[in-house]
Amino acid sequence: MREAPALALRLADVSKEFGGLRALDRVSLAVAPGERRAIIGPNGAGKTTLFSLISGETRPTVGRIALFDRDVTRLSPHRRAALGLARTYQITNLFPRLTALENCLLAVQALTPVKLHLHRALTRYPALFERARGVLDAVGLGDKEGDAARNLSHGEQRQLEIALALAGMPRLLLLDEPTAGLSPAESHSMTALLKKLDPAITLLVIEHDMDVAFELTDRITVLHYGRVVADGFAHEVRANPLVQEIYLGAP
Amino acid sequence: MGGKVIGSILAALVLVATWGPGAAWAQKGPIKIGFLAPMTGGAAQVGKDMVNGLTMWLEEHGHIIAGRKVEVIVEDTQGQPNVALTKLRKLVESDKVQVLAGGLFAHVGYALAPKVDEYRIPMLYPVMAADDLTQRKPARWVVRTGWTSSQPSHPFGEWVVKTLGYKRVVTIGIDYAFGWEVVGGFQKTFEEAGGQIIQKLWPPLGTTDFAPYLSQVRRDADAVFALMVAASSLRFPRQYADAGLKARLPLLGGGTTFDEFVLPSLGDEAIGGISPLIYSAAIDTPVNRRFVKEYRARYGKVPSYYSESCYTTGQWINDAAKSIGGDVEDREKFLAALRKVEVPDAPRGPVKLDAYGNPIQNIYVRKVEKKDGELWNTVIQTFPAVSQFGKYKPEEFLKQPVYDRNFPPCKYC
Amino acid sequence: MTRRALAPGTPRIAIAIVFGLLAVSPPFVSSFLQALLTQAVIYAILAMSLDVVLGYIGLASLGHAAYLGLGAYSVGILATRHGAGFWVTLTVGVLLATAVAAVFGLVALRATGVYFLMITLALGMVVWGLAHRWVSLTQGDNGISGVPRPDLGLPWSFAHAIPFYYLVFTAFLVAFGVLRGIVRSPFGATLVGIRESESRMRTLGYHVWLHKYIGFIIAGGVGGFAGVLWAYDNGFVSPADLELSTSVEILLMVALGGRGTLLGPALGAGLIVFLKNLVSVYTQRWLLILGAVYIGTIVYAPEGIVGALRQWTKGERAWAGR
Numbered sequence A: 001m002r003e004a005p006a007l008a009l010r011l012a013d014v015s016k017e018f019g020g021l022r023a024l025d026r027v028s029l030a031v032a033p034g035e036r037r038a039i040i041g042p043n044g045a046g047k048t049t050l051f052s053l054i055s056g057e058t059r060p061t062v063g064r065i066a067l068f069d070r071d072v073t074r075l076s077p078h079r080r081a082a083l084g085l086a087r088t089y090q091i092t093n094l095f096p097r098l099t100a101l102e103n104c105l106l107a108v109q110a111l112t113p114v115k116l117h118l119h120r121a122l123t124r125y126p127a128l129f130e131r132a133r134g135v136l137d138a139v140g141l142g143d144k145e146g147d148a149a150r151n152l153s154h155g156e157q158r159q160l161e162i163a164l165a166l167a168g169m170p171r172l173l174l175l176d177e178p179t180a181g182l183s184p185a186e187s188h189s190m191t192a193l194l195k196k197l198d199p200a201i202t203l204l205v206i207e208h209d210m211d212v213a214f215e216l217t218d219r220i221t222v223l224h225y226g227r228v229v230a231d232g233f234a235h236e237v238r239a240n241p242l243v244q245e246i247y248l249g250a251p
Numbered sequence B: 001m002g003g004k005v006i007g008s009i010l011a012a013l014v015l016v017a018t019w020g021p022g023a024a025w026a027q028k029g030p031i032k033i034g035f036l037a038p039m040t041g042g043a044a045q046v047g048k049d050m051v052n053g054l055t056m057w058l059e060e061h062g063h064i065i066a067g068r069k070v071e072v073i074v075e076d077t078q079g080q081p082n083v084a085l086t087k088l089r090k091l092v093e094s095d096k097v098q099v100l101a102g103g104l105f106a107h108v109g110y111a112l113a114p115k116v117d118e119y120r121i122p123m124l125y126p127v128m129a130a131d132d133l134t135q136r137k138p139a140r141w142v143v144r145t146g147w148t149s150s151q152p153s154h155p156f157g158e159w160v161v162k163t164l165g166y167k168r169v170v171t172i173g174i175d176y177a178f179g180w181e182v183v184g185g186f187q188k189t190f191e192e193a194g195g196q197i198i199q200k201l202w203p204p205l206g207t208t209d210f211a212p213y214l215s216q217v218r219r220d221a222d223a224v225f226a227l228m229v230a231a232s233s234l235r236f237p238r239q240y241a242d243a244g245l246k247a248r249l250p251l252l253g254g255g256t257t258f259d260e261f262v263l264p265s266l267g268d269e270a271i272g273g274i275s276p277l278i279y280s281a282a283i284d285t286p287v288n289r290r291f292v293k294e295y296r297a298r299y300g301k302v303p304s305y306y307s308e309s310c311y312t313t314g315q316w317i318n319d320a321a322k323s324i325g326g327d328v329e330d331r332e333k334f335l336a337a338l339r340k341v342e343v344p345d346a347p348r349g350p351v352k353l354d355a356y357g358n359p360i361q362n363i364y365v366r367k368v369e370k371k372d373g374e375l376w377n378t379v380i381q382t383f384p385a386v387s388q389f390g391k392y393k394p395e396e397f398l399k400q401p402v403y404d405r406n407f408p409p410c411k412y413c
Numbered sequence C: 001m002t003r004r005a006l007a008p009g010t011p012r013i014a015i016a017i018v019f020g021l022l023a024v025s026p027p028f029v030s031s032f033l034q035a036l037l038t039q040a041v042i043y044a045i046l047a048m049s050l051d052v053v054l055g056y057i058g059l060a061s062l063g064h065a066a067y068l069g070l071g072a073y074s075v076g077i078l079a080t081r082h083g084a085g086f087w088v089t090l091t092v093g094v095l096l097a098t099a100v101a102a103v104f105g106l107v108a109l110r111a112t113g114v115y116f117l118m119i120t121l122a123l124g125m126v127v128w129g130l131a132h133r134w135v136s137l138t139q140g141d142n143g144i145s146g147v148p149r150p151d152l153g154l155p156w157s158f159a160h161a162i163p164f165y166y167l168v169f170t171a172f173l174v175a176f177g178v179l180r181g182i183v184r185s186p187f188g189a190t191l192v193g194i195r196e197s198e199s200r201m202r203t204l205g206y207h208v209w210l211h212k213y214i215g216f217i218i219a220g221g222v223g224g225f226a227g228v229l230w231a232y233d234n235g236f237v238s239p240a241d242l243e244l245s246t247s248v249e250i251l252l253m254v255a256l257g258g259r260g261t262l263l264g265p266a267l268g269a270g271l272i273v274f275l276k277n278l279v280s281v282y283t284q285r286w287l288l289i290l291g292a293v294y295i296g297t298i299v300y301a302p303e304g305i306v307g308a309l310r311q312w313t314k315g316e317r318a319w320a321g322r
C-alpha cells in the first residue's frame, strides 16, 4: 500500500491567463485526503478552468500544482490519471458511438497494461468486462450496457460520465457539475449515488445547486472572477457577506 | 469526339465479336490493332490527336490492310503506367490483338517494354521518346515510329552555334527525364561546336509560374533554350515576354515548346521562337499539304506531330503486313517486316529504322511565324536523314550515360 | 451481445460469399479480370491499412501512397539490381515503410484535422520527390522496369497470373487477419476511443499520442506490404505510383467502402479498381461515373457502403459485442 499522503491536492499561487483574460488569479488550495470539497461560484468564475489545470489538460501560467504530495505541474494528463486522478465534464464528454459497456471498458483498461495489447481480442479479457459491468451497475446503468452512449437520455449520460471516472478507481475525483441539466428527481438520485461513494475517495465537486453542494460536502471554496473569495465550512461560507452578495445580489 | 465514339463502337464490336459465334471467321479474322493512349486526365487532348491520326489513315484506306479488315481497339491509359499495363494485358489476352501501338509518356514506355517482350507481340511507339528505349535498354518487340528525345537536339545544337552564332546559352528545362534528354542532347553538340551553356535551370514538372526562374536568367547570355511541355508550354512564352526577356534574349526551344499542339493557344509573344522537331505542319511538300488539309477538314485543327506520327504508324503497319501477305499471325515474321519498313513519303518526309529500331528521319528547324492570322512553324532548315545518334558512331555514343540532370555536366556555369 | 441477434450473421454470410468467390473464381474468368482482381486485392490491403489511420484513429492522411512507394521501390531496386528474392524484398519493404512511418509519425502526429492532412501530404511529396530526383537509385520518372515475378523458394512458380493471384490473395488474408486482430484488440479499442473523444481518453489515463503513433506505424508497415506486392504485380515502379492522386484514391476507397470497418475499404478498393479499369474500357465517361458514385455515397451513405449496410441491418459495429 502507498503511504498516506499529507495532502491529496495542493495548488500554490496558480494563475491562468487566456490571452488577456485572467481566468484564475493566484489561487491556492489545499485538500486533505478523504476530504469532500465543493467549488462554487458564478458562471465564468474559473471553476472548470481550475479542474482542467488539476487534470493537466491546460497548464497554469504561473504557480505549482501537487497531487498526493508530488509536484505534477509539468505532468501530462495521463500521468496524472495514473496517480489516481479522475474527472468528469460539465459538457458531457463520452464516446458517443460506442455502447455504454464499451465506454466503461475503455475506462477500466486505461490504467492497466492491457491497453497496449494487440495480439488478442478484447473479448478475451473477461476480467475487464466484469469490472466494466460492475461500474455500470454501480451507477445504475446495468440494463443499458448495449445502448450507444449517444442514444442514452441526458440523465443516463451524466451517470455514464460518473461511471467512466469511477472505473479507474481514483483516489481523487473531480466532478464538474454532475447534476447540470438534470430534473429534480434525477438530480436527487444522482446526489444519492454520489453520497454512496467510497469515503476514502477525495472529492471535489463543482456544483451550482447550493443544496446539493451542502449535502455532499463539508467544506466549500468560493471562486469569483478567478479568485478564492471564501473558503471554509458550509455554515461559515453561508454566513459570509461577500458570498451572500455574489449569490443574492448578482446571480 | 470521333475517337471516343469510334473507341466505344469498336469496343462494343469486339464484345459482340467475342461473344457471338466468332468461330466462323476464326482462321483469318480482322487484323486487330490495340491502341493505348491517355483518353482521360490531363493529357486527354494529346491522346485524341493520336487516335485521330491513326483513325484518319484507316478511314482513308477503308479499314483494310493487306486485304484484311482492320479493327482498332482504343484503351485509355489515363497517363498512368499501371493502368497502361492492365490495359495492355486486356488487349493481348482478352482482345487477342496482333499488334499494339501508342503510348504517350516515357515511363509508360519503360513499363510496357518488358511486358511486350514477354507477350512477344510487336508494339509500335509513335510518341514515347525516352532515349534508352532504343539505346541502352532496347526491347526486342518494340518498334519506334516516333523519335528519341535528344534526336532533334543533336543537329540543332551545332546549328545554333554555326548559323545563329550564339555562343552563350541559358537552358530552362522541365525537370524530368524528357527534359534532361532534350536539353542534354542540345548541350552536347552545342558545346562541341564551341558554344557554352552558362546556366541550367530546372523548373519542376507542372510549373506554371516561371517568374522565379526567369528572374535568375543570366543577362550576359546570347539566347535561352527552353524545353516546355503541356501546360508549361502554354504559359511560358507569355511569361518570357512579360519578364522583358523576349526583347533581349532570343528564345530557342525543344520541339514541344512550340509544337502544333500548343501553337493555336499561344499569342504573338511566341513569334520568333525557334525549335527543332521531326515534324512541322508547315512542311512544304505535296504529301504534307494534302495531309494537313485533309486532317483539318476532319478534325477542325492543324495536325500535331502526335497526329502525324500515329498516321504514319498506320502506314507502317500496313506496309509491314502487306510485305508478308497479311500473315500477321506469324509474329516473328511480322516483327521482322515491321523493322524493315521504309516509308518514303510520310507527311514528315522519308522514314526508316536504324539497327536499334529508331527512325532515321528529317529534323526540321522551325521558326514560329504568323500567316493568315495563325501561328505556324515555318521550316527554316532541314537536316535530312538524322539518326538518333546524330553524327556519332552508335557504339561510341552508347558509351556515354543517358542524358540526365547533370549529364553533360555544366562546365561553364 | 443481444442486439447482434437482430441481424444474425447477415454480414458474415455476405462476407463468406465474397471471400469464397475471390478464392474460387479466378481460374474461370478472363485473364483481364484476373489482372483486375489481383490489383483490387492489393489495393484492398492498402486501403485497409489506411483505414487504421482514417477509420479508427480518425485522422485523414493524404500521404499514404508514400508507403506503397517505399515497398514498391524496395522491390524495384533490390530485385533488379541485386537479384534479391521475395523474402528479402518483402522484409526490407515492410521494415523500410515501417521505419519511415515511425519518422513521419513524429512530424505528422503533432497536428490534427486539416493540418494533419497537409503535413502528410507534404511528407508524401517528399517521398515522391526522392523517387523522382534520386535518379541514380530510382531511375527518376522513367521508373524501374523489369521486376521479375517473385520466387518464394517454394516448389511452385508464381510467374503466371493465377498462382500470383493466389499469392496476393493469401497476403490479403494475412493482412486482413492481422489488422482485424489489431482493431479488435484492447489496443484497437483505444484507437476508436481516440477517434470518439481524444480529451476523454487523455484524462482516463491514455498516452494518446503513443497510441496514435503505434497505429500510424502499423498502417505504414502494412502499406509497405501492399507496395511490395504492387511492384511484383506490375513488374514496374515509377514515381507515378506515389503521386498525390494515388493517395487521394486510397482515401476515397476507404471513404467509399466505409471507414472504420476494414472490409469496407477493401470493398471500396475493389469498386474503384474495377470502375477505373473496366468501365473505362466501355466508356471514356468513367470519370463521370466514378464522380457520381462518390457523390451518391456522400449524399446517401456518408458512412460508406458498409456503414450504410450496417445501419440498415441494424448491426452496429462493435468490438465488445461479439
Ligand SMILES: Nc1ncnc2c1ncn2[C@@H]1O[C@H](COP(=O)(O)OP(=O)(O)O)[C@@H](O)[C@H]1O
Pocket: A018, A021, A023, A041, A042, A043, A044, A045, A046, A047, A048, A049, A050
Ligand atoms: N480555452 C479557453 N480560452 C479562452 N478563454 C477561456 C477558455 N476556457 C475558459 N475561458 C474563459 O475563462 C473564464 C472561466 O471559464 P470557466 O472556467 O469555464 O468558468 P466556470 O466553469 O466557472 O463557469 C471564462 O471567462 C471563460 O470564457
Ligand SMILES: [Mg+2]
Pocket: A047, A048, A049, A090
Ligand atoms: Mg464550468
